[in-house]
Amino acid sequence: MTLFNFAYNNIKRDFKNYLYHFLSCVFSVFIFFLFSTLAKHPALKIVESGSTIGIILFMASIVSMLFSFVLILYSVSNFLRNRSKQFAILNIIGASKGQFNKLIFFENIIISIFALLVGIITGIIFSKIFLMIAQSMIDGLNLYFYFPLIPLLLTVFLMGGLFLLISLIAPVILRKKRIIDLLKKEELAEKNYFLLSLAAVIVILSPTIYFHIKKEFFTFIYILDLLSCISTSYFIFNLIFNVYNFFMEKSGRIYVNNNLIKLSNFKYKVNTNIKTMAATMILFSIILTAFVYIVGAPMNVTEDTEKIMPYSYMYANWEDEAEGERKAKLIADELKSADGFKKLTISYAELKNKARTVRHIILSNTMYNEVADFLNREKINLSDNEYFLVGVDGKSKPILPDVVKNEISDHGITKEIGTDKRIISVSGYFTSVTVISDKSYESISSALVKDRIYAFTQSDLTNGGSEDLANIKKLIGFEEGKESLISYIFYYDFENLTRRLVSYVGSILCISFLIGIASIIYSRLYSSVEEESKKYSIMIKMGLSKAELKDILASTLRWLFILPFITALIISWIIISIMNQMIVTSYTNLTIICSFIYLLTEFILYMTIKRKYQEKILNNI
Structure with missing residues (x-):
């Protein structure tokens, strides 16, 4: 049996473990294909690439690709981590480093090929509905259905290239792991990289601020802005948790109720938790800020x-x-x-x-x-x-x-x-x-x-x-x-067409980011259900009640979901306040209305995820 056949049989026999990663890939292909179908529509041939509309469509495709890269890489990371024991056993029975890397590469290539096929077929099926909705939202364009040959080729080459890159990167994720660490992964607490995150902020944020003060804008500065946003978010949440932990210890409140278990539970996965919080906060900030302008863009065009x-x-x-x-x-x-x-x-x-x-x-x-x-x-x-x-x-x-x-x-x-x-x-x-x-x-x-x-x-x-x-x-x-x-x-x-296009494209991206948030939180919570269930089953035998267990689980979710959301809401208000000084229209009143919608949506999502997560853990105990 060749390594390729072995990888194929692994996927075929245990597809359930591959499903989350496969769906992430399919969704990424689907979104990129739909954007390409709109951007390359014959009705938009008159749009110059350097025009506002051309830039909007181009940036939407770039954002969807970047989002796909991050989402799939995050999915691959969790997917491989969850299969650590399997990889460790393969190493023990004699698999070489080269065979090990080829196996991971082949598995990702097989998943990528099927994801491309399913994503493109699904995109073709739904493209007519997509174009019909776009035409109803964007006045003045006849977005009739057509066979999207060029978008299909673009998707195959660009998304295929992205999958190939991720397949090459995937083996590196577990390359430095010792076999004993892989076998006993659930027994190892994660390290807190607070000082490293502080150093990253200083190294990355300093030149970013310098270039902005000097008003020296170039292509690389946008990469610096993104890295600064990520590193600063990670550091801030790391700082918040460390300050909270210090306060709880010094005040003695850590020994009240179940605070010791709550903090220990968060610290056990501290690096993963803080990365999840940072990613969630960044996506929430984008969604909350963009939603105001998406709703407000088509309004008051005349005025x-x-x-x-x-x-x-x-x-x-x-x-x-x-x-x-x-x-x-x-x-x-x-x-x-x-x-x-x-x-x-x-x-x-x-x-x-x-x-x-x-x-x-x-x-x-x-x-x-x-x-x-x-x-x-x-x-x-x-x-x-x-x-x-x-x-x-x-x-x-x-x-x-x-x-x-x-x-x-x-x-x-x-x-x-x-x-x-x-x-x-x-x-x-x-x-x-x-x-x-x-x-x-x-x-x-x-x-x-x-x-x-x-x-x-x-x-x-x-x-x-x-x-x-x-x-x-x-x-x-x-x-x-x-x-x-x-x-x-x-x-x-021009304003009417541009705003409606921004509203439509932005809506699709916001939905994608919401699914991305759900994917990140799902990956963090549900990928470790088995491990968490074993831990809490022992604690229940020692006297922990189900009500106390639910409170502990809710505490983790509050850190992962509510704190990033509140932080993102504050950031969105700051951004919108600044933007109001730079644009013709004030969005303050609309922001107030949207904030209430955000809070209601957040409450519903939180209650739903909390109930499902608690039920999953309790059913496994």
């Missing part, structure tokens, strides 16, 4: 688009003022039949700059009030020494640039009376907008460049479409590079 484009159309001619006036009249004649149509010419003075895209502009008080009336905003009244700042991106509070400050201060304008984050042109068109009194404007603008933009609006900004924009450009003889014509509906369609 949010107005924050980056407040008009139906905006036109500007950069080279010929008379020609710009003529074309603006053509646009107005084309749009004047729309309900609530209005037109405004916004004249301003611009500080001279060699770069066309840098536009520090100054508005007169009267001109700003006309814009405010046009956009239904509050008017202002400035004295000759006062100025007012207007937003340019719809997100951040406007500030007075030094170049503008120097210009207006020479005319005695030094007092700021207010700011408004809302824009008066498409987001990013102006670099800064400063409003001064009419008298001051007449004095300052004489030495500056005069320019103007034309704004057109209507009652319903969403009326029209990309075809209308194309028709207007054709009507005026639009010249790229010499003029600009932007429509609200262009941004609206």
Whole structure:
């Protein structure tokens, strides 16, 4: 019998022990295949790889592959560890190191091949439903069913390569284990690597912080960020447990009730437990933070688009003022039949700059009030020494640039009376907008460049479409590079499509991560049921009641599940608070609602897992 046949028969005769690892591989293939089916859909051929949508689809595939690698590697590690005695016996009866490694390699290759087949077949079966759901969530795309040949080939080569890599890594996991350790694995308590985790944090976190302070961003820094997150999470939970253990010992509370057994039980698997907590916390943080934006992304698209484009159309001619006036009249004649149509010419003075895209502009008080009336905003009244700042991106509070400050201060304008984050042109068109009194404007603008933009609006900004924009450009003889014509509906369609795509892709990833959390906790709790049952059966004979045993088991689960969840919830709130300062929309209210949903879901999951785990242990005793 060859080693390959031996590996195949091992899997065939004892498939139950291989099932968890096999399902992890199948699930990874299934998710990657579905993402590839969406990304390579013929309806998305028009999407450029460097566009926002292209980047979203590409990053989703990368994230799913990285998640698959971690999940499968974690699964392999536990799978091999659970078969330690079998491997030790093989070594005792004469299996060489090379044969031992080949056996593990062949087993993983066989599982990987079957996982690829099952994952791809399952993916093809469910791809139609997947595309139908995607089409219902993502407006404007006809995601019809097609035979996904390219996604199939990508899955075979990329996921197959990933499986091959893991199969090569797998033998290394047990390579340094002594046979006696493998045979008596359940009798060995794990070491606490607190000092090593502290050293890892210092070594990894220090350069990461340095590069961020210096704002030196490159590809490798993202790897440093990930390693910093993992090492810091591991260290923090290690620190929390050591501090808690120290407090319990010094206060004497360790001898109250069953605290000694609870702590000893956690310390027995301290390294595995803390790794599980760190992984669970990281995945929870991603899910909890992402869920807020997944729910909120498709909401308020109309209002949010107005924050980056407040008009139906905006036109500007950069080279010929008379020609710009003529074309603006053509646009107005084309749009004047729309309900609530209005037109405004916004004249301003611009500080001279060699770069066309840098536009520090100054508005007169009267001109700003006309814009405010046009956009239904509050008017202002400035004295000759006062100025007012207007937003340019719809997100951040406007500030007075030094170049503008120097210009207006020479005319005695030094007092700021207010700011408004809302824009008066498409987001990013102006670099800064400063409003001064009419008298001051007449004095300052004489030495500056005069320019103007034309704004057109209507009652319903969403009326029209990309075809209308194309028709207007054709009507005026639009010249790229010499003029600009932007429509609200262009941004609206783009925002709507992007947000819904993010929501859909993010939902699938969140579900994957939730399954990943369940997989990690399942692996930690249920892979050692036999070992735990033997230990607790002896303790019950010594007088431990079933109620006390349930409390001890619940204590372990609280460490593994509840503490990481609470930590992740706090981290999510911090991240969302920071993001609220950087984006157009505030998600605070939605976060509060989602937090209650999180807590309810967490309670249900905790109670379910606790009951199942307790029943499993008690049934085995």
